[in-house]
Amino acid sequence: MSRDPETDVPGETPLLGTLPESLRAELIAFRRDLHMHPELGHQEFRTTAALRTRLEAAGLRPRVLPGGTGLICDIGGWDGVRPMLAIRADIDALPIPDTKTDVPYRSTVPDRAHACGHDVHTTCALGAGLVLADLERRGLLPNAVRLIFQPAEEVLPGGAVDAIEAGVLEGVGRIIAVHCDPRVDAGRIGLRTGPITSACDRMEVTLDGPGGHTARPHLTTDLVTAVARVATDVPALLARRVDARSGLVLTWGRIEAGHAPNVIPQHAELGGTIRCLDLAAWRDAPDQVYAAIDEVATLHGAKSQIEYVRGVPPVVNDAAVTELLHGAMAERRGVHAIEDTEQSLGGEDFSWYLEHVPGAMARLGVRRPGDPVKRDLHRGDFDVDESAIQVGVELFTAAALMDASLREPARDASLREPARPEGAHDGAEAPRSALLEPPHLT
8 A cells, every 4th residue: 555645645665564572672672772882983893793693693694894883784686687775874973972871771881972873873774674584585675785884984084985985885876874863853854855964174385484583574484464364364265265155164263472572473374174065065175275375375475284184075975766755654654743954063973985886865754753952963962762673773764775776676574573593582671652653554
């Protein structure tokens, strides 16, 4: 049965039924375990081992990435012809303390916390993999799917660069991901076609001159004036040389020059960030910034040296893949569970994958409905409504089957519970009310 867009009645995604209660509880327990044991980028050995163990228990053959952290896992054999859909999750945590005091699963590692929701992203991808693996065992998965559990998203220029170099996109035609959004209610997702995050680069500038006495600035390079003009004039020049719609903004966060009031210094430094909403403008940004700084510094007789550190480009959601996510969510929960989302000024290294294959990222709602407190990412008290995990699993699995159905007709079947490792237990049971089980799931 398909969805009627006029009445907004969800239908049944081919092959998928209700997510088993025991699997929901297991995934919540898995997420809580990750939350208690956060690991920084390129240090995610425990997390990688936990994922590998569970995937192998499901009969899959995950492959650890060359650096020893992160892994990929194919579900179904790639035939070398039909491109796979990839589901990507990031597995690293942040170097900040967990300040939550009212939950039993707070971080056990000092000054480390899953404050960006990567534990949720990882658990959603794992859950989708277990469901799809069950379908594959029964011969009901129309096309191969690849899981990518990527390390070091928080480390510039992002662990995605190393993962791509390791060949994780070989055979992949599309890629999807989610990112937790504490402004969106659990049970809902936010979608946007086109740019959904921004680029963010870092820059350090040094200016040098011969120095001298403040009584005779005309005999030397007035370096303090020079650095002041660079700080004020360069952002103004960029605003006139780059299309304002690109959102290219240079903002300084540090200026240092001189040590005595009557001495013109020989050395000055500036540090700042360049943020950009447009992919094409981001690619041109270094040339524009270099030219503007050189122009102003030369005008004031100062020698400039620039260290420009590339961050990540903006995530630009492909229209067709965004529509795939929209269709998958609509089939599982109805179009009322989808909302438009704005472009964020934050960065995400998922963008590097989109330099090679089309893809899209959805905002996964994690706010407890009715919660009046405004929360944000990268805070020590960040937490989620764990019912969002089921939503992420549904979104990923439905998208995988819908993507495959474009190539090969799917067959209806009820969802059986994925294979569980021998001796496994359900783990922490969440309150029944915390697990969304919409009446339209069959």
